[in-house]
Amino acid sequence: MKLQKGIDFSCSNNGTPEGIDYNHPDFRNADGTTRILSLWDQTVPGGSVPVPESFGEPERFFASPAGFSLGTEFSGEVINYALEQPTEQQRYAVCPSRDLSGHGTHVTGIAAGNGRASEGRYRGVAFESGLIVVKLGLQKEGAFPRTSELMQAVDYCQRKASAYGMPLVVNLSFGNNYGSHSGTSLIETYLDDMANYGRASIVIGSGNEGTSAVHTSGRVEEGQTKVVEFVVSAYESALNLQIWKSYADEMAISVTHPGGATVGPIQRIQGPQRFQIQNTQILLYYGEPSPYSPFQEVYFEFLPVRDFIDSGIWEIRLVPQRVVQGNFDMWLPAGGILNAGTGFLLPTEETTLTIPSTAAKVITVGAYDAWYDRLASFSGRGYTRETNQVKPDLAAPGVEITSCAPGGGYAARSGTSMATPFVSGGAALLMEWGIVNGNDRYLYGEKIKAYLRRGARPLPGFDVYPNPQVGYGALCVRDSLPI
Secondary structure (H helix, E strand, O other): OOOOOOOEEEEOOOOOOOOOOOOOHHHEOOOOOEOEEEEEEOOOOOOOOOOOOOOOOHHHHOEOOOOOOOOEEEEHHHHHHHHOOOOHHHHHHHOOOOOOOOHHHHHHHHHHOOOHHHOOOOOOOOOOOEEEEEEOOOOOOOOOOOHHHHHHHHHHHHHHHHHHOOOEEEEEOOOEOOOOOOOOOHHHHHHHHHHOOOOEEEEEEOOOOOOOOOEEEEEOOOOOOEEEEEEEOOOOOOEEEEEEEEOOOEEEEEEEOOOOOEEEEEOOOEEEEEEEEOOEEEEEEEOOOEOOEOEEEEEEEEEEOOOOOOOEEEEEEEEEEEOOOOEEEEEOOOOOOOOOOOEEOOOOOOOOOOEOOOOOOOEEEEEEEOOOOEEOOOOOOOOOOOOOOOOOOEEEEOOOEEEEEOOOEEEEEOOHHHHHHHHHHHHHHHHHHHHHOOOOOOOOOHHHHHHHHHHOEOOOOOOOOOEOOOEOOEOOHHHHOOO
8 A cells, every 4th residue: 555645644752852863864755855744843942043044934934833832843844945955064053953862763764764765675654644743842840741742742733734634643652650540641631632633543652661660559458458569779869659549548658668767657648748768758749639530649759868769678568447449559660760670579560551552542552573473571561550441452563673763874673662653654554545545534533443453463372352462463454454
């Protein structure tokens, strides 16, 4: 199936503000012009770019997008002007947006690279699609992890696709562990709403926390103390720990230092509390249900008095006082930011999906190793906490995937970030068949998900589908076509 120029991609990123190498040949047409319809770099302050004399209305080109106050938007016209410059210095004077990590460039290449730098060998899935690229801005002080910037990015892509009159696939190779993992947070609710807006499909990776020891779970019973142990390795500068439970359950919580000193039982009061055990400060916050979630969070922040928090085996003790449901989950930060060895002594591999892949109406993608046709050990697993949604929806290749790298070449990377754009590209092919070619004008959103689930093929080692590891199976666009 050859993709016509009627699908937009938004390829966002994971963890750090990566962006794209817009100079890479795989994102350019045969005549050298860009395939990027627009690039919003949230990290470049509006009005900070030197304006070429050839632009008569500079504010039109070097300002934040209409309706937004963050960053600078670069149109395809501006990018083409940058590409015409004879030196790299002059090119980035016109459009200073860069990808310093290579993640965003790699992801975009899998979804939609045209393979020009490799004579077609490393061509992406939807290789003739237009591209909308958002480089996410840095977290603002006091904000949740990049929630507002991500919401603005998705809104921007929807607005652009509507203006272009094109269907849209939003690729989010992005995730974190902050939340209940139930699909009910603000960002998850927002994405569910946006998935119903326009002719769009939102595709998100399940994360790489399957075997990272950052999640554990259990159940408290009347009259029995539950002890959860976690290890803090040497030279850990900080970490946070979340407990999520039913708001109806009441339990006393204590924290025990590796040296044996204990804080608690901690008062169950709303608002922050502060404690110190030897060389570690502990900030604690008892949360309450929100308009978006009926669950309760107990949040711990471990901070060093000097340079590092105390290493060794820490304990969280849960003493039930009133048990209605009794089940709980705990998470440490995702994304590989913790030192090797830090984690729960008895981790739980289930419910290791990162947020916002837990949103109900997105397509959630796990990773499998296509070399051996088996689950990638790192792939985040489902199902969602309490709501028990089937996640991931399916899996795609995510081990040693060769795709675009900054500088015009290629590199191999692994992760569900790499699996996600395979599904994004597959969704675009289905939307081309349905919407662009007129076979099904309503082939987007939940309908795309249903077709991809039906067409997914079994993987060796799994007898029951769907399952928390690979959902309905491995991506197969051919068998997902309703013909």
